[in-house]
Amino acid sequence: VRILLTGAGGFVGRQTLNALVQTGHDIVVASSQPAFDGRVCDWIVGNLMAAGEPERIAKAARADRILHLAWTSTGGSFWGDPQNLDWVAATLCLVRATIRHGASRVAVAGTCHEYAWPQSGKCVENVTPLAAHTLYDGSKDATRRILQIYADREGVVFAWARLFYLFGHNEHKNKLVASIARALVAGQPARCSSGRVVRDYMDVRDAGAALASLATSETSGAINVASGNGTLVAEIARSLGKISGRPELIELGTVPDRPFEPQMIVADTRRLNNEVGFHPRYDLDSGLRDALEHWRVKLRA
Amino acid sequence: VRILLTGAGGFVGRQTLNALVQTGHDIVVASSQPAFDGRVCDWIVGNLMAAGEPERIAKAARADRILHLAWTSTGGSFWGDPQNLDWVAATLCLVRATIRHGASRVAVAGTCHEYAWPQSGKCVENVTPLAAHTLYDGSKDATRRILQIYADREGVVFAWARLFYLFGHNEHKNKLVASIARALVAGQPARCSSGRVVRDYMDVRDAGAALASLATSETSGAINVASGNGTLVAEIARSLGKISGRPELIELGTVPDRPFEPQMIVADTRRLNNEVGFHPRYDLDSGLRDALEHWRVKLRA
Secondary structure, three states, X not given: OEEEEEOOOOHHHHHHHHHHHOOOOEEEEEEOOOOXXXXXXXXXXXXXXXXXXXXXXXXXXXXXXXXXXXXXXOOOHHHOOOHHHHHHHHHHHHHHHHHHOOOOEEEEEEEHHHEOOOOOOOEOOOOOOEOOOOHHHHHHHHHHHHHHHHHHHHOOEEEEEEEXXXXXXXXXXXXXXXXXXXXHHOOXXXXXXXXXXXXOEEEHHHHXXXXXXXXXXXXXXXXXXXXXXXXXXXXXXXXXXXXXXOHHHEEOOOOOOOOOOOOEEOEOOHHHHHHHOOOOOOOHHHHHHHHHHHHHHHHHO | OEEEEEOOOOHHHHHHHHHXXXXXXXXXXXXXXXXXXXXXXXEEEOOOXXXXXXXXXXXXXOOOEEEEOOOOOOOOHHHOOOHHHHHHHHHXXXXXXXXXXXXXXXXXXXXXXXXXXXXXXXXXXXXXXXXXXXXXXXXXXXXXXXXXXXXXXXXXXXXXXXXXXXXXXXXXXOOHHHHHHHHHHOOOOEEOXXXXXXXXXXXXXXXXXXXXXXXXXXXOEEEEEOOOOOEEHHHHXXXXXXXXXXXXXXXXXXXXOOOOOOOEEOEOXXXXXXXXXXXXXXXXHHHHHHHHHHHHHXXXX
16 A cells, blocks of 8 residues: 655654554655655655645655645644645645545544534544634634545545644644753743643654554544543643653743633544554653653753 | 626626626626626636636736635536535635735625525524535535635635525526426427425526625625525426416426425525615516526527
8 A cells, every 4th residue: 555645744744654654555755845864765845835736746646545744834823824725725636636646545634623622521523513713723624524525425535633732752842841841951940821721632653653543544534633631731741840850940820821721622532542443652651751851852962 | 996706707697797897896807708798897817727827816806805706617517526626725715815915805605505404494694504415515615614714814804695596597508497498488398397395596687686785795704695585396387387378388297306305495585685785676477587588589599
């Protein structure tokens, strides 16, 4: 089976590529970046946003399956970025071209933010109602709706991975775990909100492995990619402080809480665990240890 | 106010253009076809499906408002046409470019098929649930979802016209009224289904005028464009027979009914009537008379 991967240069994409090449399948990457060092698969350099490129890439890839992760993700500003509209267009174009060139399975990355936040309980695929909060998740959700109908008509198996909260290697430095870990490694105070909300955090290496499993599986429809465990954000901050040996640097409540933050965003992962057959390798504690170590090495370099 | 119109060469678009030029506003048409005879407005020839064209057209148009009607509509086959995906992309691109070039109001054509068919009662905007039945209406609905969020963010007023059943001048010859009228004019039997379903039929000249009113109004959100009156399809067929003086040519029940046809598709038109302030000019009987006359002239020519 030959699998086309996009977004391989991104936070989750790098880990997904690592996991995919280990499956033994024939992997082809389409990326705006040149092949990374130690390339172990076919590589097409191209810009999905340019006219004619999705078609050219799909043709050159000759893929049986596609795992499409590429999307705008300019740190923080992507929620309202008008480029979301261009990514809808590029995604529809790429998926259509890939199917035209023979692919029979399509998997695309969505987001937990497609869900209307439940008052309590976990987000369950096909049960929890959906609601667009931003241009980003509205665009993702609309893309899913179109591709689901299109794939059904074409007799193509379609999977939609709803990614929850991730942390770990190469995380954007302003994100929760990276920002705290970097402060701790630098011996500086880590200023945090009260952390009284519950989130589902997964090590990005597990997320990459889960996406690789999804791409090589036969599972279809929406699938939460997450740990399935809810943790207080304050607890994550305190764990990092404790692991680093500098718990006193964690300053909870010194940054104002954001208004309108949902109390709980946690995935039901029965589809991922039972249908895709994926189980995370890292628990939260070992993931946080590795993240701290990652930043220790990185900031020293 | 300068208004950009797309789809002016289509069934509804022609009537919309007629109505728009009568408003006294400054109208600019973007069309794949050259300017019609008797052109009374600015005209940009271009192909919205070609790379770079939406941007070029938007720039050349310098419009304060856009009324976007263009979409794939290859008679009968557009329901599942993969080109629907290209039209989503082109629409997002064109709307984005038009806003970037200064437009502050966007109106786009949707369809009554976005509604989940109610068991009884009329389709009410923002009340009747939505459900995609085909790639066409799924693509339309997804486009609306994205554009609504995008327009809100950009401070642009966004209206979405849900067109119901139309008939009249230049209707596709396989459609209900055109096919019966053509048979009657030719003196041939008009073979029909049982006609036991209720539909909301509007004269296309009224639909064009309604869209022109919507484009020049300040009304936002989803708006049904329809007569608001339900009529048995059999009744429409019988009316045409009666008007033509050949009622015996109407052969109800000689064509099998389609399976899974919803019993009733009728619009609640309070938004169109009260908020847009539009009221149809033609009742069903006078519209059918004119349609018959239209085909009489056309088939003689």
